[in-house]
Amino acid sequence: MTGERDLIDELSRIFGLPPPQVVCGIGDDAAVIAGQGGEYLLWTVDALIEKVHFDLTYMPLRQLGRKALAVNLSDIAAMGGKPRYALLALGWPPERDLFGALELARGMQEVAQETGVTVIGGDTVSSPGSLSMSLTVLGQVKKEELLRRDGAQIGExxxxxxxxxxxxxxxxxxxxxxxxxxxxxxxxxxxxxxxxxxxxxxxxxxxxxxxxxxxxxxxxxxxxxxxxxxxxxxxxxxxxxxxxxxxxxxxxxxxxxxxxxxxxxxxxxxxxxxxxxxxxxxxxxxxxxxxxxxxxxxxxxxxxxxxxxxxxxxxxxxxxxxxxxxxxxxxxx
Amino acid sequence: MTGERDLIDELSRIFGLPPPQVVCGIGDDAAVIAGQGGEYLLWTVDALIEKVHFDLTYMPLRQLGRKALAVNLSDIAAMGGKPRYALLALGWPPERDLFGALELARGMQEVAQETGVTVIGGDTVSSPGSLSMSLTVLGQVKKEELLRRDGAQIGExxxxxxxxxxxxxxxxxxxxxxxxxxxxxxxxxxxxxxxxxxxxxxxxxxxxxxxxxxxxxxxxxxxxxxxxxxxxxxxxxxxxxxxxxxxxxxxxxxxxxxxxxxxxxxxxxxxxxxxxxxxxxxxxxxxxxxxxxxxxxxxxxxxxxxxxxxxxxxxxxxxxxxxxxxxxxxxxx
CATH class of the missing domain: 3.90.650.10 (PurM-like C-terminal domain)
Known part of the structure; x- marks a missing residue:
């Protein structure tokens, strides 16, 4: 294995072929699950880690909250869908002021309101050393409107x-x-x-x-x-x-x-x-x-x-x- | 704020009242979203961070994979539901052998097979310092079978x-x-x-x-x-x-x-x-x-x-x- 792609290929092998109601698994912007009445569920999860994905020396926490949600909504958009709900798991360094976590939440809520998304809640844990968070977003799209990465044709x-x-x-x-x-x-x-x-x-x-x-x-x-x-x-x-x-x-x-x-x-x-x-x-x-x-x-x-x-x-x-x-x-x- | 409960209360205030289709938001084991045909969607997210939730000096990676999924499935069980799908976001330290990530995935897949759950995929990122992962699980439960934390009565x-x-x-x-x-x-x-x-x-x-x-x-x-x-x-x-x-x-x-x-x-x-x-x-x-x-x-x-x-x-x-x-x-x- 020499890169992220190879790792993802290996993981696909381990997790095996999904059942038919999983329309799209590893390898696109979001997982796609067939629901009832021709609606597809779109589902993403993203981990954001301090010093890898953001640097708090120049990223204010409210901006970080805005960006973290925006980036996840972008994954739902990339399937042609409407984002609906978000859940947040926040790993907060114990030495950092907890009011910062509220600032982060406020930024997230701003973007949620701008886009008609509901942040339902999540999990908060202590994370020594660096701030980490993971966001998961659910969206939906009509079966016939799903857009994927794999439909490009020669000449387009x-x-x-x-x-x-x-x-x-x-x-x-x-x-x-x-x-x-x-x-x-x-x-x-x-x-x-x-x-x-x-x-x-x-x-x-x-x-x-x-x-x-x-x-x-x-x-x-x-x-x-x-x-x-x-x-x-x-x-x-x-x-x-x-x-x-x-x-x-x-x-x-x-x-x-x-x-x-x-x-x-x-x-x-x-x-x-x-x-x-x-x-x-x-x-x-x-x-x-x-x-x-x-x-x-x-x-x-x-x-x-x-x-x-x-x-x-x-x-x-x-x-x-x-x-x-x-x-x-x-x-x- | 003096504890996790207070933080969660503050976060609820920021994110505001969810729409009526969110049956249960912050404060139970899983979020509950009303779906079609009397089915409720159960949804959890969990962040697991090295040295907070696990210690790799005595936790083999395959066991960690088993436990990480089991703990999330437990949250769905605690609502009376059936877990169906999982997505994994893995923050992997660059200095750690990537084969360990496959061991972790194998452990996860064992529990998935034992419980009829499909691990659909997820996101992998580099995480300097410590291993972190977040798992999100979707499950379902019939409306009338939903179990919550808030129904205990005196004398029971x-x-x-x-x-x-x-x-x-x-x-x-x-x-x-x-x-x-x-x-x-x-x-x-x-x-x-x-x-x-x-x-x-x-x-x-x-x-x-x-x-x-x-x-x-x-x-x-x-x-x-x-x-x-x-x-x-x-x-x-x-x-x-x-x-x-x-x-x-x-x-x-x-x-x-x-x-x-x-x-x-x-x-x-x-x-x-x-x-x-x-x-x-x-x-x-x-x-x-x-x-x-x-x-x-x-x-x-x-x-x-x-x-x-x-x-x-x-x-x-x-x-x-x-x-x-x-x-x-x-x-x-």
Whole structure:
């Protein structure tokens, strides 16, 4: 085993084939269980650990609460569904003021109210050393509106619901204390602290059958598009000139001596949607997004034969399959 | 805030009143959501953290996997329900061999197969320092068979489904390296390592409407009975002479210089059922347990007026309300 993917494959083997009412198990954004009356239950769980997923030296606890829930709702959105309920298990360091736990809960409740989700409750335990939490969210989707990672077809177009790299640039700004204009700084930090789960955009895609494969951008385009390719048995070509890299991302990249495209494609934590759609649905796609008051989706490339993700730049074409944040690429076994 | 209870009360206030389809939120063993056709969904989440909930120096990873799932299934049993699905979020220390994660999964899968539960999948992340995991379990129960903590009535009898203190004595044996006979040692370690979720016993109680309040013993009789009393607005008297304290528990208590009753009532981790039942159901209770091949429930006391839990000993009566493991009684705010 050399990475998170291999570990997940091994775990699938141990847990075996699920019964038929489990429509989708390990390997998508959420587990899917067939319910009654053509409704599917969507179910996710996520562990967030201090110093791995967040750093409390620059992340206020209320923001952490907001983000923790938003990220989980994003997983439900990525299946085309509506999030409904959340349960929280909180591991709180005994030396940390308990009022901080209430701040965290307040942030979570803000996002819950914004998205029509009910935080039902959970479990609180003492956690020496670092703050950890796990959130589990239940959502629902009609059987015929379920969106998965595995439906991409050769010839289809690849879209993003917004510009990428803002969250990663925000994190770099915090980490390195970069100097930016106030407007740039606000934009980047907001993207990093307060991702907006794309529930409406995903519902528009699902309801109108506009997407064939969908994932939310947690690890970055390179890594997440590779997941769609793996699951769909296809390859992808991304055009460097089509990637929406906002000016503040380019500015941060320049300051830290990085390629802006790398920051945009590998940064992660954007929590936008990445999806594929047949070319003949392009008009309908733009129309439905516009009618819903959503920004126009941005086409960044095409699904092709093969099993790799290619970035076509003016100077050369580069294999970017799976470049991103793989939690276990730390040692070989 | 001075303890876990206060924290939970504050959190309930922040998250507000749930919608009517949430039958039971914070404060019972599992959240209860009304589904279609008179079925209720039962939902739990639990965080387990190294050095708080388990110690890998004496807990093999396969046993940890078994116990982690068993403990969560016990929460579903405590609502009278059938556990169906589990999702795991695992925080794995990067310096620890990943094969250990597979051992943990294997242990979990053993218990899943023994209980008819499907482990669907989950999330794996790197966790520097300590191993942490969170498990979420979904179960179901018919509306009319739901068992809660809040139904105990004055005059009802209090029962246990087995002898208590074995798990706590097992932990002391490991921690202090006590010398016992091989039979005693095996019995105690098995109770500590491998709790058996009382799914069948709980189903017998639920199906036959034999219990008015039910909780699973995670923190110990003193603490868990106090939860029933708090929720039901009643008090309880426990008779010291009726507490089933097995000989090996008394042996361990003697070796460590503790009162055997204290070990039995405050030790925790027994994961048996503690429930209340009207006196006129006693015959039916014994009959249904016997027909199901279960051991006879053990009556340990009576529900009384008031709001405290009393232990009546030959020499004196003692208030034992809530004595047990409260994760946050560590500092005052």
């Amino acid at each position: 177009l690849i879209y993003l619901t917004g510009p990428v790299g803002l969250a990663a640039a925000g994190l770099e700004t915090l980490r390195r204390g970069l100097t930016l204009t106030e407007t740039e700084r606000t934009l980047l930090l907001q993207a990093f602290f307060d991702p907006q789960p794309q529930i409406l955009a995903a519902r528009v895609l699902a309801r109108n059958h506009l997407a064939t494969a969908l994932i939310d951008l947690s690890d970055g385009v390179a890594s997440d598009l590779f997941q769609i390719c793996r699951r769909s048995n296809v390859g992808a070509v991304v055009e460097s000139t089509l990637i929406p890299v906002p000016a503040p991302v380019a500015e941060v990249a320049a300051q830290i001596g990085k390629d802006p495209l790398e920051l945009a494609l590998k940064g992660g934590e954007d929590y936008l949607l990445l999806f594929t759609s047949p070319p003949d649905r392009e008009k309908a796609l733009y129309l439905h997004f516009s009618e819903a008051g959503l920004g126009t989706p941005i086409c960044i490339g095409k699904i092709v034969r093969g099993n790799r993700v290619w970035l076509r730049r003016p100077e050369a074409t580069q294999d970017i399959s799976g470049m991103g944040f793989d939690h276990f690429r730390l040692k070989e076994l | 009898l209090i029962y246990l489904t087995g002898p208590v203190g074995l798990a706590a004595a097992g932990l002391e044996t490991l921690r202090r390296g006590l010398t016992l006979t091989e039979t005693e040692r095996t019995l105690l370690l098995q109770a500590f390592f491998d709790p058996q979720p009382q799914i069948l016993a709980a189903r017998v109680l639920a199906r036959n409407h034999l219990a008015t309040a039910l909780i699973d013993l995670s923190d110990g009789v003193a603490s868990d009975l106090f939860q029933i009393c708090r929720r039901s607005n009643v008090g309880a008297v426990v008779e010291s002479t009726l507490i089933p304290v097995p000989a090996p528990v008394a042996e361990v208590a003697a070796q460590i210089g503790k009162d055997p009753l204290e070990l039995a009532l405050k030790g925790g981790e027994d994961y048996l059922l503690l429930f209340t039942s009207p006196p006129d159901r006693e015959k039916a209770l014994y009959l249904h347990f016997s027909e199901a091949g279960l051991g006879t429930p053990i009556c340990i006391g009576k529900i009384v007026r008031g709001n405290r839990v009393w232990l009546r000993r030959p020499e004196a009566t003692q208030d034992i309300s809530g004595m047990g493991f409260d994760h946050f009684r560590l500092k005052e705010l």
